Amino acid sequence: MNVRAIIENAGLPRRGFTVKEVERMSEVGLLRAEERVELIGGELIPMNARGIRHETLKLEIMLRWGRLHPADTVFIPETTFRLSDDTFFEPDFLVFRRSVAIRDLRASFALLAVEISDSSLGFDLGPKALVYAHFGIRELWVIDASTNTIHVHREPVDGHYQSITPWPAEDLVAPAFAPAKFALRLADLDLGDGSG
Numbered sequence: 020m021n022v023r024a025i026i027e028n029a030g031l032p033r034r035g036f037t038v039k040e041v042e043r044m045s046e047v048g049l050l051r052a053e054e055r056v057e058l059i060g061g062e063l064i065p066m067n068a069r070g071i072r073h074e075t076l077k078l079e080i081m082l083r084w085g086r087l088h089p090a091d092t093v094f095i096p097e098t099t100f101r102l103s104d105d106t107f108f109e110p111d112f113l114v115f116r117r118s119v120a121i122r123d124l125r126a127s128f129a130l131l132a133v134e135i136s137d138s139s140l141g142f143d144l145g146p147k148a149l150v151y152a153h154f155g156i157r158e159l160w161v162i163d164a165s166t167n168t169i170h171v172h173r174e175p176v177d178g179h180y181q182s183i184t185p186w187p188a189e190d191l192v193a194p195a196f197a198p199a200k201f202a203l204r205l206a207d208l209d210l211g212d213g214s215g
Contacts, residue, residue, distance in 0.1 A: 033062075035060065035061020035062060035105055036058060036061050036062075036063060036105070037061070037104050037105050038058060038099075038101050038103075038104060038105065038106070038107050039104075041056070041058050041063065041107075042099075055068075055109070057107060057108050057109060058105060058106055058107050059106055059146075059150055060105055060106060061105040061106075066109075066139070067137075067138045067139050068138075069137075070137045070138065070164070072137055072164040072165065072210075073135050073136075073137045073164050075210050075211060076135050076162060076164055076205075076208070076210065077096065077111055077112075077135055079208040079209060079210060080111075080112065080133075080135075080203065080208070081094075081096060081112075083203070083207075083208065084112075084200075084201060087200045087201075088198070088200050088201065089198050089200055090117065091116060091117050091118070092114060092115070092116055092117060092130065092197060092198050092200075092201075093114070093115065093116075093117045094112050094113065094114045094115075094201070095112070095113050095115075095121065096111060096112055097109045097110070097111060098110075098113055098121065098124070100113055100124065100129070100132070101124070101125065102125075102126050102150070102154040103154070106150065106154070108132075108147070108150075108151075110132045110133055110134055111133050111134055111135045111162075112131075112132070112133040113129055113131075113132055113133075114129070114130045114131040114132075114133075114194070114197045114201055115128045115129055115130055116128065116130070126154040126155050126156055127155070129156050129157070130157070130158070130194065130196040130197040131158050131159075131160065131194045131196060131197040131201060132151060132156050132158070132159045132160070133159075133160045133161075133162065134147065134159070134160070134161045134162070135162045135164055136161055136162065136163055136164060137163075137164040137165060140161070140163055140165075143161045144161055144170060148161065148172055148180060148183075149178055149179065151172070151175070152172070152175035152176075152178050152179050152180050153175075153178040155175050156175060157173065157174075157175065157195070157196050158171070158172065158173050158194055158195050158196055158197075159171075159172040159180070160172070160192070160194075162205070167187070167188035167205045167206070167210075168185050168186065168187060168188070169185070169186045169192045169203065169205065170183060170184070170185050170186075171183070171184045171185075171186060171192060173195055188204070188205040188206040189204070189206045190204065191203070191204045192204070
């Protein structure tokens with residue numbers, strides 16, 4: 020057993036952080052610029068490094084949506100998405116109405132959140148999806164970078180998604196709340212591996 024496990028099992032009080040405190044820690048250099056973290060219920064969660072497959076998918080989606088998205092709806096990659104005073108995520112993409120300022124972006128304004136997963140798939144489909152549901156994110160796509168599957172989560176009720184549907188790469192997946200221009204068929208993307 021390691022020291023961290025001993026402390027975690029000791030039942031000692033823990034000190035949580037707020038989003039503002041984490042932002043300040045980053046500003047003063049306590050968190051390095053390349054250090055990727057998310058905050059869940061006041062706990063800092065280190066994020067895995069992004070693999071080539073993850074970054075290729077992200078680039079191809081960004082290029083496609085950049086060409087096709089309607090003027091009144093925008094998407095932003097890896098923004099700090101503040102869900103509460105003690106919780107933020109950095110989804111790979113967040114789709115919202117252009118009329119909403121980034122500083123005002125909250126859960127109720129999200130039309131679609133997208134997480135691209137390779138090494139973090141279990142976390143993204145499990146605990147992270149539950150947190151998104153808890154905050155009422157109406158639609159979450161978790162894209163499995165290894166199988167090119169889009170796991171579509173909809174209908175958040177009491178911290179759980181009532182509808183979770185996996186879609187293979189060949190299927191066109193249309194968002195329920197974002198404009199149809201954000202529909203995605205992973206098989207159409209050039210992933211550099213002959214799959215698109």
